[in-house]
């Protein structure tokens with residue numbers, strides 16, 4: 001099952017429509033953990049950032065709804081996001097070689113305004 005919640009962000013100050021949690025965009029190193037698995041299987045036990053407010057979101061026990069989470073959320077990889085955006089851009093007619101992750105997520109994922117000032121996994125100090 002694909003983690004496409006298609007529901008508003010559970011953080012009240014945000015409440016933007018999340019069409020896709022984009023779990024495949026977390027760094028490969030984070031894809032082996034139990035937290036990643038929980039999100040993928042749509043159950044509690046792992047959190048990922050909201051693409052808009054970067055707040056931690058987690059599936060509730062029903063597996064159908066997202067809740068605000070106290071966990072440290074998994075974050076998207078800048079490299080993966082930029083690669084995906086670039087791939088999307090070159091396939092456009094005419095090609096758009098300057099496609100940014102912000103443009104890509106707005107256009108393909110219909111999440112306009114997401115990823116503004118996003119802190120990517122690579123941006124965190126180790």
Ligand SMILES: [Zn+2]
Nearest residue numbers: 009014050053
């Ligand atoms: Zn949010």
